[in-house]
Amino acid sequence: MVERTPILNFFTHLILFVGFVFCVAPFVIVAVAASHNLKDVNDVPMSLLPGSDFWVNIKTAWTTTDLGPNLLNSFIMAFGVAAGKVIVSALTAFSIVYFRYPGRMLIFWLIFITLMLPLEVRIVPTYAVVANVLDPYQTIMDLTGLSWLIQKISGVQVQLSLGLLNSYSGLILPLVATATGTFLYRQFFLTVPDELTEAARMDGAGALRFFVDILLPLSRNNMAALGTIMFLWAWNQYLWPLLITTDQSHAMAVTELKQLIPNVGGAPEWHIAMAGTLIVMLPPLIVVVLMQRWFVRGLIATEK
Amino acid sequence: MEKRVTFGKWTIGILFAVPQLILIFTFFYWPAGQAVYWSLTLQQPWGGGNIWVGLDNFRSILANADYWNSITASLIFAGISTGLAMFIALVLAALTDRQLAGSWLYRVVLIWPYGIAAPALAMAFRFILAPEAGFMAFANHFWPGFWDPGLNGADAMASVIIAFSWKYVGYNFIFFLAAFQAIPRSLIEAAAMDGSGVIRRFWDIQFPLITPTIFFLLVINITESFQDSFGIVDIMTAGGPANATNLMVYKIYSDGFKGLDYSGAAAQSIILMLLIIALTIVQFRFIERRVHYR
Numbered sequence A: 001m002v003e004r005t006p007i008l009n010f011f012t013h014l015i016l017f018v019g020f021v022f023c024v025a026p027f028v029i030v031a032v033a034a035s036h037n038l039k040d041v042n043d044v045p046m047s048l049l050p051g052s053d054f055w056v057n058i059k060t061a062w063t064t065t066d067l068g069p070n071l072l073n074s075f076i077m078a079f080g081v082a083a084g085k086v087i088v089s090a091l092t093a094f095s096i097v098y099f100r101y102p103g104r105m106l107i108f109w110l111i112f113i114t115l116m117l118p119l120e121v122r123i124v125p126t127y128a129v130v131a132n133v134l135d136p137y138q139t140i141m142d143l144t145g146l147s148w149l150i151q152k153i154s155g156v157q158v159q160l161s162l163g164l165l166n167s168y169s170g171l172i173l174p175l176v177a178t179a180t181g182t183f184l185y186r187q188f189f190l191t192v193p194d195e196l197t198e199a200a201r202m203d204g205a206g207a208l209r210f211f212v213d214i215l216l217p218l219s220r221n222n223m224a225a226l227g228t229i230m231f232l233w234a235w236n237q238y239l240w241p242l243l244i245t246t247d248q249s250h251a252m253a254v255t256e257l258k259q260l261i262p263n264v265g266g267a268p269e270w271h272i273a274m275a276g277t278l279i280v281m282l283p284p285l286i287v288v289v290l291m292q293r294w295f296v297r298g299l300i301a302t303e304k
Numbered sequence B: 001m002e003k004r005v006t007f008g009k010w011t012i013g014i015l016f017a018v019p020q021l022i023l024i025f026t027f028f029y030w031p032a033g034q035a036v037y038w039s040l041t042l043q044q045p046w047g048g049g050n051i052w053v054g055l056d057n058f059r060s061i062l063a064n065a066d067y068w069n070s071i072t073a074s075l076i077f078a079g080i081s082t083g084l085a086m087f088i089a090l091v092l093a094a095l096t097d098r099q100l101a102g103s104w105l106y107r108v109v110l111i112w113p114y115g116i117a118a119p120a121l122a123m124a125f126r127f128i129l130a131p132e133a134g135f136m137a138f139a140n141h142f143w144p145g146f147w148d149p150g151l152n153g154a155d156a157m158a159s160v161i162i163a164f165s166w167k168y169v170g171y172n173f174i175f176f177l178a179a180f181q182a183i184p185r186s187l188i189e190a191a192a193m194d195g196s197g198v199i200r201r202f203w204d205i206q207f208p209l210i211t212p213t214i215f216f217l218l219v220i221n222i223t224e225s226f227q228d229s230f231g232i233v234d235i236m237t238a239g240g241p242a243n244a245t246n247l248m249v250y251k252i253y254s255d256g257f258k259g260l261d262y263s264g265a266a267a268q269s270i271i272l273m274l275l276i277i278a279l280t281i282v283q284f285r286f287i288e289r290r291v292h293y294r
Helices: A006-033 A054-064 A067-098 A104-113 A123-131 A135-144 A146-154 A168-176 A180-191 A194-202 A207-218 A220-235 A239-244 A253-260 A270-290 A292-303 B010-040 B056-062 B065-096 B103-109 B118-128 B136-142 B153-181 B185-193 B198-227 B229-236 B248-258 B262-293
Strands: B041-043 B050-052
Touching: A006 A270, A006 B065, A006 B103, A006 B118, A006 B153, A054 A067, A054 A253, A054 A270, A067 A104, A067 A168, A067 A180, A067 A207, A067 A220, A067 A253, A067 A270, A067 B010, A104 B010, A123 A135, A123 A168, A123 A239, A123 B010, A123 B248, A123 B262, A135 A146, A135 B010, A168 A239, A168 B010, A180 A220, A180 A292, A194 A207, A207 A220, A207 B010, A220 A270, A220 A292, A239 A253, A239 B229, A239 B248, A253 A270, A253 B118, A253 B229, A270 A292, A270 B118, A292 B153, B010 B041, B010 B050, B010 B056, B010 B262, B056 B065, B056 B262, B065 B103, B065 B153, B065 B198, B065 B248, B118 B153, B118 B229, B153 B198, B153 B229, B185 B198, B198 B229, B198 B248, B198 B262, B229 B248, B248 B262
Parallel strands: none
Antiparallel strands: B041 B050
């Protein structure tokens, strides 16, 4: 560093170390508690030396909450949201940046506003829409008299209905419908030199060709960053899957964790609960550790 | 900023935006509009559509002591957890930025908590802070009745705040560290040459330069404390004891889906929406200021 400051350095190390301990302690406690048996885990104070029942507890937690299929569901949803975001946002940003058409700024603002209201806030009506996604279109047709017209002409009464409760699309699509990634791409596309576009056009490339062969390969870094962030974000969703998945076959790992809370009056099976918690914690933690660079970069880029 | 070179066929351009537009119309604008409609109408008990009641839903909500309790709880939660998470993260980031030996370890580890799902960490903290097992039981052993989040509202609020702050220290740390690292080293070195100490350099150089980040994180933390708290509250306290941790989003959920009072829940959503929009506008003011600053 710049100068010699032994006392300050000592305190720097001390405070950082305390921060480190507080940051890691919950992980350690969860892992240790997951290795105890029923008696040891309820000891006051609990021993911080690992017990011997780790795999037994993991297995119990795995079977009681059906974690196998649930983890798979979580993976499908997280991948779906990440992929959907990466693709849809790239398309939209391309349209906003590389074309001039009437209403372009309107589209920009329509998308921008979605940043303001997170899903949690408009949860009740969004749930109603997912129960029948075609309801908005039905209502519009009813109000504009279109369905009356169709009934008059063809004799068919229009009843649009498509329920997405307990389906992957119902889980994924509403989570994709925000602006987060669009602006990440937009910022990046704006830094791509105009000369590149000119050269591509001179060589006879059309918009689609330019997008697929030049722009997308250039945005690989952005895609990795956005994908990482969105994967974690989707994996950690709780309220939305809790509402949408009422039957067991579509339950998520994170929402099923609730089953493991020890009942009042029952045996305080914290060792099982902690084993389940550990399993659910692990995938996002692994993603953060392995993809740290993209994670940090994505966070900083998407939020600004 | 605009592109100088663009593509001519704008019909194709619009086509690229269509998937996103359909999505946000169906899952964003329609539900948001629906929320406004529901908040102004009342569903009849035996079907027959909604009847227009104007602002009655808002009036009955604002006259409800439970709702004010929920607002107070949310504000206490937002204030304390934001303050805690930001202060701790700021100190840790400033110290990590001194780049002493081993700082890479902190740079790697301190961001882990942000990756963890709110319900999972809530579960961990529910155990760690449980009054009968875990670690607070140790304190209860010496002072019986010292800690009981199941019965004492303040204790319950404290546990929810601890769990939330733990996660968001990791989040804030990422941004603070990035902000510190963006400050040119030569600036710090020049100040050191002129004889200013570490503390002086922090207050006179680093702190002013990261104020935009502070304002930004302040808004994000408050907004997140409204949303991301749901999983923590649901797992740790379920809004109890006696509504002490019944935060706004949790109340919307329980009124709408457990109490099936769509109109009341919609009115609450609208109030929360307005609150968040107001916060976002404040944020844009500061972003503007940041642009002027450079």
